[in-house]
Amino acid sequence: MNGDWEVRAWEACGWTLLISVGVMALGELYMKFK
Amino acid sequence: MWLARESLAFALALLAATPLAPLILRRRLHALEWLGLTPAVAYVLLMACGLLALKGVNGLGLILLLVGVALTGALVLRRRWRQMTAGDALPHALLLAAVVVLAASLVHRAYYTYKLGAWPPGFDPKFHLALVRAMMVQGGIPLTLEPFERIHVNYPWGGHLAVIAEATISGQAPHHAFSAQNGLLLGLCSTAAVLFFSWRWTGHAVTSVAAAAMYGQLMHFGGADYLFWGGLPNQGGMALMVTAYGLMSQREHTPSRRLADFMLGMAFLVHHHVMLTAIAVLGFHALVEAWARQDRQPVVQGVRSVVTALLWASPVTLVIVWRAAEAAQKSGALAYREPYHWDWLTLVKDMPGAPALAFCVAGIAVMPRVLNRRPLAPMAFLAALVALFAVCADLWQVVSHLLSGSAVQALTPSRFLTDAAYPIATLGGAAVAALLMGPRPVLRLLAVAPLFLVEPWMWMQSRFVGADRPRTPAIEAGLTLAGELPADAVVVEKFPGDEFCPYMLGVECMRTPRPVSEPKRPNQDKKLAFQRSVLQGVPDLPLREELFGARPVFILTDGNLPPGVTPMKTVGPLRLGVLEMNTMGAP
Numbered sequence: 001m002n003g004d005w006e007v008r009a010w011e012a013c014g015w016t017l018l019i020s021v022g023v024m025a026l027g028e029l030y031m032k033f034k
Numbered sequence: 035m036w037l038a039r040e041s042l043a044f045a046l047a048l049l050a051a052t053p054l055a056p057l058i059l060r061r062r063l064h065a066l067e068w069l070g071l072t073p074a075v076a077y078v079l080l081m082a083c084g085l086l087a088l089k090g091v092n093g094l095g096l097i098l099l100l101v102g103v104a105l106t107g108a109l110v111l112r113r114r115w116r117q118m119t120a121g122d123a124l125p126h127a128l129l130l131a132a133v134v135v136l137a138a139s140l141v142h143r144a145y146y147t148y149k150l151g152a153w154p155p156g157f158d159p160k161f162h163l164a165l166v167r168a169m170m171v172q173g174g175i176p177l178t179l180e181p182f183e184r185i186h187v188n189y190p191w192g193g194h195l196a197v198i199a200e201a202t203i204s205g206q207a208p209h210h211a212f213s214a215q216n217g218l219l220l221g222l223c224s225t226a227a228v229l230f231f232s233w234r235w236t237g238h239a240v241t242s243v244a245a246a247a248m249y250g251q252l253m254h255f256g257g258a259d260y261l262f263w264g265g266l267p268n269q270g271g272m273a274l275m276v277t278a279y280g281l282m283s284q285r286e287h288t289p290s291r292r293l294a295d296f297m298l299g300m301a302f303l304v305h306h307h308v309m310l311t312a313i314a315v316l317g318f319h320a321l322v323e324a325w326a327r328q329d330r331q332p333v334v335q336g337v338r339s340v341v342t343a344l345l346w347a348s349p350v351t352l353v354i355v356w357r358a359a360e361a362a363q364k365s366g367a368l369a370y371r372e373p374y375h376w377d378w379l380t381l382v383k384d385m386p387g388a389p390a391l392a393f394c395v396a397g398i399a400v401m402p403r404v405l406n407r408r409p410l411a412p413m414a415f416l417a418a419l420v421a422l423f424a425v426c427a428d429l430w431q432v433v434s435h436l437l438s439g440s441a442v443q444a445l446t447p448s449r450f451l452t453d454a455a456y457p458i459a460t461l462g463g464a465a466v467a468a469l470l471m472g473p474r475p476v477l478r479l480l481a482v483a484p485l486f487l488v489e490p491w492m493w494m495q496s497r498f499v500g501a502d503r504p505r506t507p508a509i510e511a512g513l514t515l516a517g518e519l520p521a522d523a524v525v526v527e528k529f530p531g532d533e534f535c536p537y538m539l540g541v542e543c544m545r546t547p548r549p550v551s552e553p554k555r556p557n558q559d560k561k562l563a564f565q566r567s568v569l570q571g572v573p574d575l576p577l578r579e580e581l582f583g584a585r586p587v588f589i590l591t592d593g594n595l596p597p598g599v600t601p602m603k604t605v606g607p608l609r610l611g612v613l614e615m616n617t618m619g620a621p
Contacts, residue, residue, distance in 0.1 A: 006408040009326035013413035014398070016318075020417070020424040027428025028378070034435060 036152050036206055037144065040214030043203040044076065047083070050100040051076035053107030056118065059289045065124040066242055069132055070230025073223040074277040077196060077270060078300050079103070084195025087202040088174055096203050124239060132229060132243045139225040139250025140218060142490045146498055147217030147261060152206075153504040153534075154213045158264035160547040163537035166194045166208045171521075171540050175349060181521065182536045182546040183557075188357045189549060190350045192303030193270040207513060209537070216269060217261040223273040224257070224456075225250040231280035232460040235411040240471060241404060245463025249455065251486040252462075254387035254493055255448075256455025262497045268449060271308030274301035276456050278343075279316070279411060285335055295339050299346020306354060307446065309347070311419070311453050313340055318418035323410055385451040386458050389489055393462030401464035404471070415457035423450040505530040508592055511606025512538040515590070522585045526568045529592035529608060539590075542582075557581060571596040573613060587613040 055071045056063045063071070083096050091099075154163075169176050169191060176187045193215075200211035225246050232238075232245035249257060260269040274297050281294035302309040320336030344351045382388050394416075402408050427447035435441040470478050509531040516539055519525070525543045527535040535543040544565040545558075560581055567574040568589060578587060589599050592607045599611035 005323075005326040005328075006410060009322045009410045010402070010408040010413055012322050012326065013410070013417040016417040016421055020421040023424040024420075024428045027424070027432050030432045030435075031428075031441065034441075 036210045037148050037214055037218065039204040039206060040200060040211055041219065043200045043211070044080070044214070044219045046097060046100045046104075046203065047076040047080045047200075048072060050103040050107065051079055053104065053111040054079075057107060057111055057114070058293055059287075060118065061289075062115070062118045064233070065129045066132055066229060066233040066239060069136065070226045070228075070233060070246075070280070071277065073226040074230075074274055074297060077220070077223050077273065078297070080196040080199045081192050081300065081303070082195075083199035083203070084197070087198050088169060088195075090173075091202075093202045093205050096199060100203075128239050128243060132246065135243055135247045135250060136222065136225055136229070138247070138487075139221055142494055143218045143221045143258060143261065146258075146494045147213060149498065150213070150217070150261065150501065150503060151506060152210045152213050153506055153509060153531075154209065154216060154261075154264050155501045155503045156263040157502075157533070157547065158549070159209070159212060159216075159266070160533040160537070161189075161549050162194060162197075162264065162266060163209055163212060163534065164547055165189065165191060166197055166212070167537045167540050169194060169198060170208075177353070179546065181540065181542050183542070186353070186357060188306075188350075188353045190267065190271075190303055190306050190309075190347075192300060192347075192350070193267040193305070196270065197266070212264075212266060216264060216266040220260070220266065220269045220273060221250070221258065224269060224276070227273045227276040227280070228456055228459045231276045231411070231456070232463055234280035234283040235409040236401075236405055236460070236464070238405050238464075238467065241401075241460075241463045241467040243463075244466035244470065245460045247486055248390060248393060248462040248466060249459035251490045252387055252390040252393070253455040253459060254383075254390070255385045256452040257386065258490055258494055259384075259497060261494075262501050265452070267305035268307060268452065271301045271305030272311075272453055272456060274298070274304060275308050275312045278312075279415070282316075282339065283411065291339070295342040296346055298339060298343035302343055302347035303350050306350070307449050308453075309351075309354075310445065311422070311450065312343075314422055315415050315418040316340060318421075319410060319414040322414055326410075381451070385448070386455045387489075387493065389485060390455070390458055390462055393465045394458040396465035396468075397461035397463065399465075400468045401461060404464045404468050412457045412460040416454055416461065419450045419454040419457070423447050423454075426450065504534065508532075508607050509534045509538060511608045512590065514605050515603075515608075515610065516540055519588060520586060524582045524585050524587045526565050526587065526589045526613070527591070528565070528569055529590065532590075535590070568599075568613060569596055571598065573598060578613075584615070589613060 051072045054075050055068055058075070079100070083099070086099070087096060164182060165176065165179070165187065168179055168182060171181055176191060179185055179187050197208050197211045197215060200215065201208040204211060228249040229242055229246035232242035236242060260266070278294045278297035278301060281290045281297065284290040298312060301312060316336050316339065320332040323332040324330050382391055386394070398413070426444040430444045431441045466482065469482055472478060508529045512535065519539060519541050521541065523541040525535060525539055525541055527543050527545070533545065533547050536546050544561045560577060564574055564577045564581060567577070569591070588602075589595055589611045590608055592609070595601055595609050595611040599613055601609060601611045603610045
């Protein structure tokens, strides 16, 4: 392992990905039912 | 034949770039680094050659220059080789695999580039080739789009320089170079850039070669699809940006850092959407790293790199900054309606394609185990791009609908998912590596290989069937008129494929194709009204006087010349006539 910071950074990117996909899903739903 | 000539011209640039890569980095390169870095250096060399071509250096001069660079570089490298520190050796089988992967990525690209022909499909090439012609007519960097429109150009022109250079070397018209670069040669640069980026950030040879295979074979939008819509600047810009990002893995190595900043600047010079993407991705990477390490040094280094790159690209960035407010108001950049509809199924099917997406998700899961570490760059690259898409597409759409009742997107958001192909390839490469590295590797390879060999052909054939291909008899005929009309001529055009008219003729036409990021044409409505009046046989003379003064007006059409037009010449299906000054106008 290259240190704990890589784990923290990787997880931060993972959360960013998840939140972004959530925003995309909510946006799609809004446009469908607006 | 035309594709072979263009490929030879690019091969010459590759030859010149080969000794340059280790000389610039001042050390013996790892084989994967050398393979991965050389095409990007060759592309930048071509951009430089384009400047010389615009200043009058002919094809022979450029050939001699590139041969001279290759020979001098080889001699200097031979002399310095012993003093250079040696890199790690790569097993021959893996080196062979990397070469095979790079070559394989060219096979389907070459086939469909040749099958489509030298005239590139889609709307974008019509604008890019008009800009290429404007640069050739002006003999330099284009601050305006004259002779087609008296309006400024804030579109980056670095990729257009490479098109001009290659066309000058091959001795063929620039659309040949455009199609060859966009369909085939930049595919090589991009696949090599993924190989380089993956090696630099993972240090894992199998993952890197697999990532290159992912990009070369499986990637749809952001990969082989560039051919079908003409996204040459995006492809060239991303190849350079991904290379620069790879170089940034060793920021403490001064030659690497300097070359990274330079390559990033060249990426900015090729495409402003790539500039935006790169600043966002590198900024996100720096912020996440600084937060995770509790150290602001990554942010300082990131800012320094971006500022240096902006300085390298200053001929374009100054214009963009100068015109940013106008572009934001008058262009459709912040109020864009994507013609491309992305429902979830389309996202999976097109961007990047179902197999690549599956490998990517698996790669995120297994990369820490395969590498025994978690390299930040590929994950930060992907996360930043998906976040940009979510904000510029979905969030912007919802907010604009709530505020104004009209749902629009910002900054051509689908392009962010196009760019995601590059980190997806690296992450997916880890999954492919995990599959290959168990017991009985040959059997595992045989199980995976059919997907990589068959899928690109299926995808490209499906895109080929629906491709918007130019009708070549008329535009081929029109190209023969280049140089025959006076420099101040105005042409009223009406034939299939007439969007290529500015490129073909090099004089002002009624319609100049423009990308959405550019401000709208001020006289477009008037020019179209004049075009209608001429084609209906009742030319609007006051409008002619207002728009063109005493300049000669020609008509180029595949139909009958309207009344009042004196026939001059017939070429193929096209008729050329001149509108007399004393023609009676509309009552």
